[in-house]
Amino acid sequence: MGPPFFIVSLHMQRLIAHISRFVDLTEEDKDTILSVIQYQQVKKKDHLLRQDMICNANYFILKGCFRRYYIDEKGTEQTIQFAIDNWWITDYDSMEKRSPSSYFIQAVETGEVAILDKRIQEELFQKVPVMERYFRLVLQRSYAAAIQRIRYIYEFSGEERYNHFSSLFPEFLQRIPQYMLASYLGFTPEFLSKIRAKKN
Amino acid sequence: MGPPFFIVSLHMQRLIAHISRFVDLTEEDKDTILSVIQYQQVKKKDHLLRQDMICNANYFILKGCFRRYYIDEKGTEQTIQFAIDNWWITDYDSMEKRSPSSYFIQAVETGEVAILDKRIQEELFQKVPVMERYFRLVLQRSYAAAIQRIRYIYEFSGEERYNHFSSLFPEFLQRIPQYMLASYLGFTPEFLSKIRAKKN
DNA sequence: GTAAAAACTTAATCAAGTTCAATAAAAGAC
DNA sequence: GTCTTTTATTGAACTTGATTAAGTTTTTAC
Numbered sequence: 001m002g003p004p005f006f007i008v009s010l011h012m013q014r015l016i017a018h019i020s021r022f023v024d025l026t027e028e029d030k031d032t033i034l035s036v037i038q039y040q041q042v043k044k045k046d047h048l049l050r051q052d053m054i055c056n057a058n059y060f061i062l063k064g065c066f067r068r069y070y071i072d073e074k075g076t077e078q079t080i081q082f083a084i085d086n087w088w089i090t091d092y093d094s095m096e097k098r099s100p101s102s103y104f105i106q107a108v109e110t111g112e113v114a115i116l117d118k119r120i121q122e123e124l125f126q127k128v129p130v131m132e133r134y135f136r137l138v139l140q141r142s143y144a145a146a147i148q149r150i151r152y153i154y155e156f157s158g159e160e161r162y163n164h165f166s167s168l169f170p171e172f173l174q175r176i177p178q179y180m181l182a183s184y185l186g187f188t189p190e191f192l193s194k195i196r197a198k199k200n
Numbered sequence: 201m202g203p204p205f206f207i208v209s210l211h212m213q214r215l216i217a218h219i220s221r222f223v224d225l226t227e228e229d230k231d232t233i234l235s236v237i238q239y240q241q242v243k244k245k246d247h248l249l250r251q252d253m254i255c256n257a258n259y260f261i262l263k264g265c266f267r268r269y270y271i272d273e274k275g276t277e278q279t280i281q282f283a284i285d286n287w288w289i290t291d292y293d294s295m296e297k298r299s300p301s302s303y304f305i306q307a308v309e310t311g312e313v314a315i316l317d318k319r320i321q322e323e324l325f326q327k328v329p330v331m332e333r334y335f336r337l338v339l340q341r342s343y344a345a346a347i348q349r350i351r352y353i354y355e356f357s358g359e360e361r362y363n364h365f366s367s368l369f370p371e372f373l374q375r376i377p378q379y380m381l382a383s384y385l386g387f388t389p390e391f392l393s394k395i396r397a398k399k400n
Numbered sequence: 401g402t403a404a405a406a407a408c409t410t411a412a413t414c415a416a417g418t419t420c421a422a423t424a425a426a427a428g429a430c
Numbered sequence: 431g432t433c434t435t436t437t438a439t440t441g442a443a444c445t446t447g448a449t450t451a452a453g454t455t456t457t458t459a460c
Contacts (some may be wrong), residue, residue, distance in 0.1 A: 425439085
């Protein structure tokens, strides 16, 4: 059994607030959105998506920290994306092509998500066309951020990337296991240990 | 003086064809699009955008090869994106925030682009709302491709990336200077020379 | 509260890729 | 066509980060 309705509704307001930062919503739009979006609590280490499944939804993080990762040829988990409050996480490739995903989406810590099912998303675009614009703008940001990240990878050494990340998100370092951060930043956990040792 | 109108119109059909692969356009929509999009021939090495300028348009490559690059702290050009036929190229970050760009967009070889001015794009979304959907879908692909690229960078060595790229785009190797490809793939021109030497 | 599992550390060795500098080849300019 | 500029090659010394493997600390499960 989930939490009572008024709590759910309260949390879902975060999503409405986020959409409202990009586009104008009428009260009717808001009601429509709330009526089709699902709420879910997710326990630490639970998966929203697993490799070889077809990704059926886009997930908006209401609370907590999630990650997208894959398993490389050596069997090691490689984190390709972190998502925290107010970010969407999904595998667009799998969702659009209806093809098996190569990714897992997992809760790094217990949290809450708003789920926008693929089919329902299409219906929502019919009912609230401005949502098409909202996702266009969100994707524009995501794309720019991904290119920016490639630039960081090319421009800075592993140590510089770690220092940059830890100065931008100091509280994050406490919340996620080091091996996840290491693969996100593009190096091994051993190397991250070395970096930390050097700073003392 | 540019080419005669019927030639321009012919080339612009590539854009209409591309949009039609993602969304349904009425004849009226097509006319509207063609009436607001500009056509431009661009000579090799000419720039569509320069560092510190505010990016005012999105460019659709009708013909040729373009690149987006920045100049790093050592004064070296670093190519972050290539765009060929049927791809859009722009700096979304600068365009959206109206902030000075850190990028140059340049013609690698003489080519042709369709220009969608930022202001005109907004008007176009009013007149042909389905264009909002078209760009959402294009951005979805761009974002997925950027994440995929991060994965390649992490997963494969420089040599593997070069081999993969040259098997995917063999004709490309002839068209672009090696130093541009080297920075796109994330290593130095010297290292690319060594890779090629090894293959003989 | 204790055992087991998961996460982190340390150190030695090795490989991938950079830097610098000098030379060679190719492309543009007049 | 020749001169100049741009682009590509080669090699030696160096740096960053991976790998392996053993040991330590922290977390989780019952």
